[in-house]
Amino acid sequence: MCGIVGYAGSESAAKVVYDGLKKLEYRGYDSAGIAVMNFGRIEVIKSVGRVEKLEKYAHILEGNVAIGHTRWATHGKPSTANAHPHSAGGITIVHNGIIENYAELKQKLVSEGEIFLSETDSEVIVRLIAKFYEGNLLNAVIKCAELLKGSYALLAICEGKNEIVAARYRSPVIIGLGDGCNFCASDEPALAGKCKHVCVLEDGDFAVLTADEVKICDSLGKEIKRQVWLNTAEPAALSLGGYPHFMIKELWEAPSTVKNTVSAFRQREEQIKDALSGVDKIILTGCGTAYHAALVGKRYFEELAGVEATVEYAGELRYNTPIISGHIVLIAVTQSGETADTVEAARLFKNLGAKVFAVTNSLHSEITRIADVVVPVAAGSEICVAATKSYSGQVSALYLLALQLSEKEVAKELLTELYGAPDLISQTLQDIDVYALAEMCARASGVYFLGRGIDYAVALEGSLKLKEISYLAGGGYPASELKHGTLALIDNKTLSAFIITDPDLAAKSANAVEQTISRGGMVAVITSLPEVQSQFAHRAEVVKLPECGKYLSPFASAAALQYLAYRTAVTLNRDPDKPRNLAKSVTVE
Numbered sequence: 162m163c164g165i166v167g168y169a170g171s172e173s174a175a176k177v178v179y180d181g182l183k184k185l186e187y188r189g190y191d192s193a194g195i196a197v198m199n200f201g202r203i204e205v206i207k208s209v210g211r212v213e214k215l216e217k218y219a220h221i222l223e224g225n226v227a228i229g230h231t232r233w234a235t236h237g238k239p240s241t242a243n244a245h246p247h248s249a250g251g252i253t254i255v256h257n258g259i260i261e262n263y264a265e266l267k268q269k270l271v272s273e274g275e276i277f278l279s280e281t282d283s284e285v286i287v288r289l290i291a292k293f294y295e296g297n298l299l300n301a302v303i304k305c306a307e308l309l310k311g312s313y314a315l316l317a318i319c320e321g322k323n324e325i326v327a328a329r330y331r332s333p334v335i336i337g338l339g340d341g342c343n344f345c346a347s348d349e350p351a352l353a354g355k356c357k358h359v360c361v362l363e364d365g366d367f368a369v370l371t372a373d374e375v376k377i378c379d380s381l382g383k384e385i386k387r388q389v390w391l392n393t394a395e396p397a398a399l400s401l402g403g404y405p406h407f408m409i410k411e412l413w414e415a416p417s418t419v420k421n422t423v424s425a426f427r428q429r430e431e432q433i434k435d436a437l438s439g440v441d442k443i444i445l446t447g448c449g450t451a452y453h454a455a456l457v458g459k460r461y462f463e464e465l466a467g468v469e470a471t472v473e474y475a476g477e478l479r480y481n482t483p484i485i486s487g488h489i490v491l492i493a494v495t496q497s498g499e500t501a502d503t504v505e506a507a508r509l510f511k512n513l514g515a516k517v518f519a520v521t522n523s524l525h526s527e528i529t530r531i532a533d534v535v536v537p538v539a540a541g542s543e544i545c546v547a548a549t550k551s552y553s554g555q556v557s558a559l560y561l562l563a564l565q566l567s568e569k570e571v572a573k574e575l576l577t578e579l580y581g582a583p584d585l586i587s588q589t590l591q592d593i594d595v596y597a598l599a600e601m602c603a604r605a606s607g608v609y610f611l612g613r614g615i616d617y618a619v620a621l622e623g624s625l626k627l628k629e630i631s632y633l634a635g636g637g638y639p640a641s642e643l644k645h646g647t648l649a650l651i652d653n654k655t656l657s658a659f660i661i662t663d664p665d666l667a668a669k670s671a672n673a674v675e676q677t678i679s680r681g682g683m684v685a686v687i688t689s690l691p692e693v694q695s696q697f698a699h700r701a702e703v704v705k706l707p708e709c710g711k712y713l714s715p716f717a718s719a720a721a722l723q724y725l726a727y728r729t730a731v732t733l734n735r736d737p738d739k740p741r742n743l744a745k746s747v748t749v750e
């Protein structure tokens with residue numbers, strides 16, 4: 162949430178920071194701003210709306226040190242006054258995170274005569290740094306950080322100094338190590354193609370960046386070393402490559418994500434196997450789409466491996482009082498590896514002595530520092546706020562984990578099945594016809610997704626995706642629950658979409674379809690089963706999925722529903738890549 166970028170070097174710093182912010186826009190797009198050091202003076206530009214509004218100014222501003230911000234508003238509406246950077250007393254900052262004790266700090270500063278210009282929590286930071294500044298910016302930032310409660314990824318500059326001071330606590334900061342230039346940013350895409358090496362700040366770290374040097378230190382100012390990695394962010398992943406939107410591009414990358422996830426798993430198989438040995442209970446956690454992948458994972462662990470598994474929303478789990486007994490494993494599923502709720506749930510379990518696995522697409526993220534075992538999802542950069550290919554990657558990683566716990570012979574067969582998942586997704590996307598259904602969704606007053614068993618897990622994903630990018634009301638329910646309340650909502654303007662892929666439960670779901678048709682509701686049936694297709698031909702909108710085994714079905718049905726959400730958003734003229742009010746990585750509570 163919120164993207165920050167800093168640069169010190171010999172190029173036009175405003176342009177470099179502008180380019181970086183464009184690549185981080187998925188983290189928030191309510192407003193944006195850049196501050197540049199020009200001959201010792203700081204110049205600031207800000208605008209409400211997307212980063213591109215800054216483009217013309219970024220080309221005019223001169224100077225070789227700059228910081229910038231793209232905002233997802235937490236405290237204070239999107240406005241120019243609330244946009245970052247914020248300045249006071251010759252200091253300028255950008256901040257990602259939430260200062261939980263800002264009201265108290267603000268009250269004290271106001272009583273000392275400070276006049277606040279914004280409604281943000283972040284403004285207390287700049288006013289505190291300015292208050293503590295006595296010629297050394299790093300010292301002032303350290304003193305300020307001692308007073309802050311909450312989370313921060315913070316960049317500060319000071320008039321007359323060609324340096325950036327960065328600080329990190331519970332919000333990510335990555336440093337890019339260039340040749341005669343250095344960078345800092347919230348996330349790797351901002352550094353794609355800019356530098357060969359990167360390193361990641363840890364909680365409580367501070368860094369001072371100039372064009373020639375990066376010094377990382379602790380809160381006593383003592384220099385520390387952090388591991389340096391090759392910068393693997395790919396510029397190609399950040400371009401549309403001929404597609405109209407990132408969402409559809411990334412959906413089409415789901416097959417290669419599954420393939421690459423299988424290969425990446427292979428490389429860590431021995432370590433994973435050892436870590437799973439003796440496990441008798443699994444708790445899966447995540448948020449949003451990752452939670453939905455975990456729901457599918459639960460079926461894999463229980464039905465393929467016979468190991469008890471439960472799934473909890475990470476935002477709930479982090480405040481539970483879990484009982485750690487026997488060989489319990491927590492599996493945290495997160496694309497970004499930075500989702501605050503998921504990270505904190507993992508930290509809770511780790512502190513209680515449970516083994517923690519992270520199923521993640523971000524190998525340098527916070528979750529990887531907490532987890533005992535990292536299970537890679539090899540999706541590459543996912544730019545669209547709506548998750549697509551990362552879901553397929555997460556489901557395949559969970560499938561592979563379950564196979565590690567199942568009987569050898571069964572595992573062999575199931576693995577061969579998984580090799581068919583990439584083709585299954587491609588075939589689904591090639592053959593599927595959801596144009597008519599997307600029109601029906603766009604006209605409906607409410608859209609409900611229903612299914613049983615594994616299809617219920619996918620129904621939740623279909624519903625989230627549609628709400629997220631089309632802004633249509635609705636929900637996902639077990640088909641069995643329909644008659645316990647939801648049926649009252651059905652009329653000729655509501656659409657109920659049933660997902661039916663499990664032959665064992667098909668007749669039960671078909672009953673619910675009949676009941677909905679009888680009550681005059683619009684009905685769609687999304688199914689891989691030929692007998693269900695014939696049963697509802699001419700009585701419902703039938704969307705055919707390729708025939709496939711039960712455990713592979715989420716690869717097809719989820720891809721179909723993600724595509725349906727995309728088509729509906731396009732029909733309604735919504736931007737599927739940047740839905741209103743949202744950001745990709747939810748690093749705050």
Ligand code: M6R
Pocket residue numbers: 448449450451494495496497498499500503546547548549625626629745746747
């Ligand atoms: O990075 P994470 O996987 O932890 O993110 C979790 C959710 O915020 C995310 O899946 C969100 O629900 C997506 N925007 C859904 O498309």
